[in-house]
Amino acid sequence: MDLKIIKKDEEELHMEFEGESHTLLNLLRTELLKDERVMYATYDTKFTIMDNPIFKLRTRGEDPLEIMKQAASRITAQCDEFLQCYNAALG
Amino acid sequence: MAYRCTRCKRTVEVDYEYSGIRCPYCGHRILMKERPTTVKKMKAV
Amino acid sequence: MKVELIELREDRIRFLLTGATAAFANGIRRACMSEVPTLAIDEIRLYDNTSVLFDEQISLRLGLIPLTAEDLDVYSSPEDCICEGAGCPGCRVDFILTAEGPKMVYSQDVVFTDPGVKVAFEGIPVVVLGEGEKLVVEGYATKRTGSAHSKWQSGTTCGYKNLPRIDIGDCQKCGKCVKVCPRDVLALDEGDRVRVVNLLACSLCKLCIDECDYQAITVTPVPDSFVLTIEGDGSIKAKDLVVKAAEEIRHRAEMIGEKMADLS
Numbered sequence: 001m002d003l004k005i006i007k008k009d010e011e012e013l014h015m016e017f018e019g020e021s022h023t024l025l026n027l028l029r030t031e032l033l034k035d036e037r038v039m040y041a042t043y044d045t046k047f048t049i050m051d052n053p054i055f056k057l058r059t060r061g062e063d064p065l066e067i068m069k070q071a072a073s074r075i076t077a078q079c080d081e082f083l084q085c086y087n088a089a090l091g
Numbered sequence: 092m093a094y095r096c097t098r099c100k101r102t103v104e105v106d107y108e109y110s111g112i113r114c115p116y117c118g119h120r121i122l123m124k125e126r127p128t129t130v131k132k133m134k135a136v
Numbered sequence: 137m138k139v140e141l142i143e144l145r146e147d148r149i150r151f152l153l154t155g156a157t158a159a160f161a162n163g164i165r166r167a168c169m170s171e172v173p174t175l176a177i178d179e180i181r182l183y184d185n186t187s188v189l190f191d192e193q194i195s196l197r198l199g200l201i202p203l204t205a206e207d208l209d210v211y212s213s214p215e216d217c218i219c220e221g222a223g224c225p226g227c228r229v230d231f232i233l234t235a236e237g238p239k240m241v242y243s244q245d246v247v248f249t250d251p252g253v254k255v256a257f258e259g260i261p262v263v264v265l266g267e268g269e270k271l272v273v274e275g276y277a278t279k280r281t282g283s284a285h286s287k288w289q290s291g292t293t294c295g296y297k298n299l300p301r302i303d304i305g306d307c308q309k310c311g312k313c314v315k316v317c318p319r320d321v322l323a324l325d326e327g328d329r330v331r332v333v334n335l336l337a338c339s340l341c342k343l344c345i346d347e348c349d350y351q352a353i354t355v356t357p358v359p360d361s362f363v364l365t366i367e368g369d370g371s372i373k374a375k376d377l378v379v380k381a382a383e384e385i386r387h388r389a390e391m392i393g394e395k396m397a398d399l400s
Contacts, residue, residue: 003395023166024388030159069396072389078160079386085139090375131182131191135199136285
């Protein structure tokens with residue numbers, strides 16, 4: 001995975017996710033939208049199999065990089081919790 | 092280039108200039124191209 | 137988050153996931169299908185093929201045979217390999233297939249140089265050879281993910297649905313809903329009352345709602361509960377497939393976090 005910043009200022013971040021798809025980005029968007037400090041979070045791929053998705057995030061004045069980082073760590077925690085529950089369920 | 096006659100099953104060398112596509116032994120006009128002995132490389136898709 | 141096991145077979149797992157978002161359930165489903173790597177025959181060299189099938193058809197059939205490895209981690213995908221995609225024993229498993237007719241060529245006739253790598257199922261027909269027909273093929277398998285081609289898909293039938301919630305209110309005991317249900321979710325008990333007997337089979341088709349003249353029945357999806365059904369192609373056990381899918385998502389999320397820390 002390679003990330004490219006297309007636009008960045010105090011409250012907005014446009015970023016290209018190379019080789020990523022809905023698998024991760026839909027999860028990331030859902031996590032970001034749970035955050036009160038996020039104004040909008042969305043992503044779009046111009047042509048599905050030709051282009052890389054571009055994620056657009058706008059916050060209410062906070063550093064978007066930091067908010068994105070926190071969302072990513074929430075996803076990591078979710079996966080850990082899932083793996084723990086899953087392994088326990090299998091016994 | 093080797094061909095094979097579909098009627099008499101013999102290996103045939105075709106002389107394009109002289110006879111056109113035709114088996115010199117039996118005169119049959121349907122010839123099959125033999126598979127070349129080279130290794131064919133391809134993607135398994 | 138809570139996980140309850142519903143069904144477990146070698147190639148298939150069904151479990152109830154409670155307290156998660158639809159995005160997470162969908163992430164697991166998508167990762168099982170297209171992000172968990174597996175082996176598949178990548179490229180072949182045909183020395184001889186006098187069978188009735190074209191070379192291209194043979195190559196497609198070979199590519200689609202599911203393969204298992206005792207330890208898949210010893211192989212790396214060609215892009216991440218130290219040979220940088222040139223091809224080396226670290227990212228390729230060579231195989232050979234020779235057959236002479238009359239016989240049926242089956243998947244188990246494909247012999248790999250690594251004894252740990254085998255076809256997942258024996259008895260998959262490849263081509264039938266007649267008297268004097270020959271097939272000599274050599275080639276190699278590589279490890280990739282389903283996003284490259286569906287032959288590398290380790291999860292084949294993966295899906296999820298919301299857990300249904302069926303409420304029966306002022307029932308008039310007519311039993312119409314029991315008859316109309318295509319999956320026998322409802323049944324009449326001794327007192328002729330309608331009872332939910334097989335909740336997990338419900339596909340939320342809502343035929344029972346339409347059939348009920350008294351609007352006594354409601355069927356709603358539980359928003360944070362999902363029934364996930366994951367079925368693999370035999371190359372990896374279904375229970376391990378889910379673990380690998382979750383680890384894959386975790387790994388990617390971790391990478392985003394790291395990159396964000398680098399950038400800020």
